[in-house]
Amino acid sequence: MINLSGVSLGDDAFRIFLIEQLANFHLSSQCICFEITETAAVRNLSQAAEFMHHLKKLGFSFALDDFGSGMSSFAYLKTLPVDYVKIDGKFITDMALDEAAIAIVEAIHNVAQVMGLQTIAEFVETKELSGLVQTIDIDLMQGYYIAEPSPLI
Numbered sequence: 361m362i363n364l365s366g367v368s369l370g371d372d373a374f375r376i377f378l379i380e381q382l383a384n385f386h387l388s389s390q391c392i393c394f395e396i397t398e399t400a401a402v403r404n405l406s407q408a409a410e411f412m413h414h415l416k417k418l419g420f421s422f423a424l425d426d427f428g429s430g431m432s433s434f435a436y437l438k439t440l441p442v443d444y445v446k447i448d449g450k451f452i453t454d455m456a457l458d459e460a461a462i463a464i465v466e467a468i469h470n471v472a473q474v475m476g477l478q479t480i481a482e483f484v485e486t487k488e489l490s491g492l493v494q495t496i497d498i499d500l501m502q503g504y505y506i507a508e509p510s511p512l513i
Contacts, residue, residue, distance in 0.1 A: 361393045361423055366400030370407040375414065382418075389419035393444070397425045401440055412441045423480065427468060434471055445472045447498070449483025455492045466496050 368374050382389055394415070401408040401424070412422055423444035424436070428451050437445065447468050454461035469479045481493040484503035493501055 361395040363425075364394045364396050364400070366397075366403050366408075369396065369400060369411050370404055375411065378415075379418070389415075390421075393421040393423055395423045395425045395446070398427060398429065398436060402436065405436070405439060409440055416441050426482075428464065437471065437475055437477065442477060444478045444480055444500075446480040446482055446502075449503075452481045452483045452489060452493065452503075453485070456486070456488055462492065462496075465493075465498070469496055469498055 381387070396408070396412075416422070421443040422441065423446050424440060424442045425446045426448045427445045428448040445468065447465055451461050451465050451468075455465060465481070472479045478499040480500040480502055481489075481498045482502050484490050484493055484501040484505050486505055489503070490501060490505055
């Protein structure tokens with residue numbers, strides 16, 4: 361996944377540059393997933409949605425990062441054309457201590473499933489958390505228990 365800033369979400373020059381680079385390097389857009397934070401997308405929701413729709417038509421996919429933090433709303437999932445919902449790591453780590461966190465994670469996952477979106481649990485740092493995440497049937501996990509970050513090359 362490639363992180364995009366809020367500035368990039370409305371930048372036509374960036375969109376053109378991206379399309380040119382795909383052609384120059386003979387890359388498939390279907391292999392690229394952009395990760396955007398909820399906060400970045402919400403700054404200008406209509407502009408972000410338009411940018412994302414355009415790139416999705418070209419085969420790119422999108423993940424909404426840190427879902428559940430800040431000013432989150434399930435309505436954003438209906439507005440933004442995302443493929444993945446990355447559940448904020450704070451909720452994941454709190455699952456080991458707090459049944460309310462488990463209920464929140466389940467709710468996010470259930471809504472995402474109904475919408476045909478995949479869910480990703482962030483901050484899976486222990487075997488215990490991995491087990492809790494698996495019981496909810498979250499689609500993917502990310503964290504040091506799964507694998508440490510590594511360079512692309």
